[in-house]
Amino acid sequence: MASPFCCTTIVLSYVSIALVVAIFPTLGTGSTRLATTSALEMEAKALLHLGWWSSYSNDTCNRCSWVGISCNEAGSITRIDCSRFAVSGSISPQICALSSLEYLDLSSNNLTGELPQSLGKLTRLKELILSRNFVEGSIPSGWGNLKSLNQLDLSHDRITGPIPSTLGNLAKLELLNLSENQIIGPIPSTLGKLTNLKQLDLSFNQITGAIPPTLGGLTNLEFLFFTSNQISSFIPSELGNMKSLVELNLSKNKLNGLIPSSLSHLSRLRYLSLDSNHLEGPLPSQIGNCSVLEELNLSNNHITGNIPFEVFTCPHHTLDLSQNFIEGKIPHQFHNHFCLHVLDLSHNNLTGTIPDLSWRLEELNLSYNSLEGPIPEYLSSQFSSDSFWGNKYLCGNQPDFSPCPSTPINKLKIVNKLKFVEIIVPVLCFLAFLALGVLLFLRSRAKDNIPEPNVTKNGDLFLS
Structure with a gap:
């Protein structure tokens, strides 16, 4: 039988355990509540500092019902959407107090000031959209800590400075849009680590340097826009590894x-624009392997050689090869499903006749080449004469063009040469006769001016 002392000890132990179980959860809850209350108070103060909801006075108790604000069950702000909300002023550094914030959209407003470094502390942020404002300064390197971010849009602002290499740490990023700013410096090679990226737009900036070959690792990228920068060097062949690419625009740079x-490996590519660069050499015939290509713009480069027939096997693409040094004939054979709507081959060195272009063309420009022969009637009725200007051996029912002669087409040059001979030969004959007459006249005058020599008589010198 247990002693009274042992029983007392057991009872006290159970009581102690019960007290621990009862008291500690209460203490924990109180601590959590205190922490939550403190965080919510900091959020309320941050909203007041931002000043974007001044019409609601200073009462922050009902902030979760304010326009553009969403909260979670604990009352913490998770979303701010003030796009087109007439927001002005700068972004207060105290915005970092909104620690639960996941979505921040302040696009199309009148925000000024610099991008705050403190935004890099919002590690739960998934979308950060500050486009179409007047914010300036450089992108803080600390934003590389936004590991949850999948959209970063800072387009149409006044951002300066380089792209920080730390943006390569945003592994979940699917959209990066820094277009329409004043960004300088090179494209960081670290962006090649953003393997979840689907859209990368750095267009309309002052970016220099080369395209990093590491970007070829962005196999999920669908849209790549670098137009209107100062990017130089060559196009890396690694871009051909971007198997998901739908649109590629590298126009208006200094690429050579x-x-x-390898661009022919982009089987999903629908839009390819490399115009207004310094690209040279012949067109790769493999470009015709892009079976879904709808628009191909290679104008204003230094491309030479012939037009590969394969280029015309793409079913629907706009084709602009103008302002190059392309020579030879326009291919006469086309794919059965070929349906080109816009064709611009102007300002090249093309020769031969105009091939059958009887499909439904909407725009045509063959001007300033060396094409010959008749302009087809169906083209004459559809397009004005400026589509054919600068081809001196073309003829047809168009203003500024001579009617086609009855002689065979391939004798058109001979006819023009005969006209040339008919004018030049008489002039040359006249000049020859004139020169001969002048020569004879000068010779005659020279003969008249020669003095007669003195004659010495034979015989006695003393005879008179």
Whole structure:
């Protein structure tokens, strides 16, 4: 039988355990409540500092019902959507107090000031959209801590400085849009680590340097826009590894070298624009492997050689090869499903006749080449004469063009040469006769001016 002392000890132990179980959860809850209350108070103060809801006075108790604000069950702000909300002023550094914030959209407002470094502390942020404002300064390197971010849009602002290499740490990023700013410096090679990226837009800035070959690792990228910068060097062949790419625009830069044939591996590519660069060499015939290509713009480069027939096998693409040094004939054979709506081959060195272009063309420009023969009637009725200007051996029913002669088409040059001979030969004959007459006249005058020599008589010198 247990002693009274042992029983007392057991009872006290159970009581102690019960007290621990009862008291500690209460203490924990109180601590959590205190912490939550403190965080909510900091959020309320941050909203007042932002000043974007001044019409609601200073009463922050009902902030979760304010326009553009969403909260979670604990009353903490998770979303701010003030797009087109007439927000002005700068972004207060105290915005970092909104620690639960996941979505921040302040696009199309009148925000000024610099991008705050403190935004890099919002590690739960998934979308950060500050486009179409007047914010300035450089992108803080600390924003590389936004590991949850999947959208970063700072387009149409006044951002300066380089792209920080730390943005390569945003592994979940799917959209990066920094277009329409004043960003300088090179494209960081670290952006090649953003393997979840679907859209990358750095267009309309002052970016220099080369395109990093590491970008070829962005196999989920669908849209790549670098237009209107100062990017130089060649197009890396690694871009051909972007198997998901739908649109590629590298126009209006300083790119040089050859067009890489690896671009033909982009089987989903619908839009390719490399115009207004310094690209040279021939067109790669493999470009015709882009079976879904709808628009191909290679104008205003230094491309040479012939037009590969394969280029015309793409079913629907706009084709602009103008302002190059392309020569030879326009291909006469086309794919059965070929349906080109816009064709611009102007300002090249093309020769031969105009091929059958009887499909439904909406725009045509063959001007300033060396094409010959008749302009087809169906083209004459559809397009004005400026589509054919600058081809001196073309003829047809168009203003500024001579009617086609009855002689065979291939004798048109001979006819023009005969006209040339008919004018030049008489002039040359006249000049020859004139020169001969002048020569004879000068010779006659020279003969008249020669003095007669003195004659010495034979015989006695003393005879008179």
